[in-house]
Amino acid sequence: MPMSLFTAGGKAGTGRSNAVRFLCESRGLLCQRKPYQSSLIPYEDEIIALRHRRPPMPYAQIAELLRQKHNLLIQRSAIFKFVKVRSGGRKVYSYSRTLPKRRLQLPQRRG
Numbered sequence: 531m532p533m534s535l536f537t538a539g540g541k542a543g544t545g546r547s548n549a550v551r552f553l554c555e556s557r558g559l560l561c562q563r564k565p566y567q568s569s570l571i572p573y574e575d576e577i578i579a580l581r582h583r584r585p586p587m588p589y590a591q592i593a594e595l596l597r598q599k600h601n602l603l604i605q606r607s608a609i610f611k612f613v614k615v616r617s618g619g620r621k622v623y624s625y626s627r628t629l630p631k632r633r634l635q636l637p638q639r640r641g
Contacts, residue, residue: 570612573600581613589613 570577573596580587580595587595589606596602596609
């Protein structure tokens with residue numbers, strides 16, 4: 531009996547993408563997927579410029595600007611995730627009061 535996407539997903543208790551992977555593997559097929567391309571890539575420079583302003587433009591206003599200027603419907607959370615992924619990470623600085631304090635050692639005078 532041939533398996534469909536729905537029966538494969540239902541048997542394994544998985545979602546549709548896992549069902550597709552299961553069917554490809556069970557039939558010995560190579561299922562190549564197209565890499566995800568964000569719809570925001572063409573507007574990346576504009577988004578960076580708006581975020582580098584002081585104060586930075588909020589994501590909701592950027593979404594509204596992209597809608598008006600480029601007719602692109604996008605959620606502010608999608609813009610945030612787009613910026614976050616491309617930010618390269620940020621160092622988090624913190625301290626704890628339980629750490630021992632270091633003393634500054636001054637060079638000793640001779641003579």
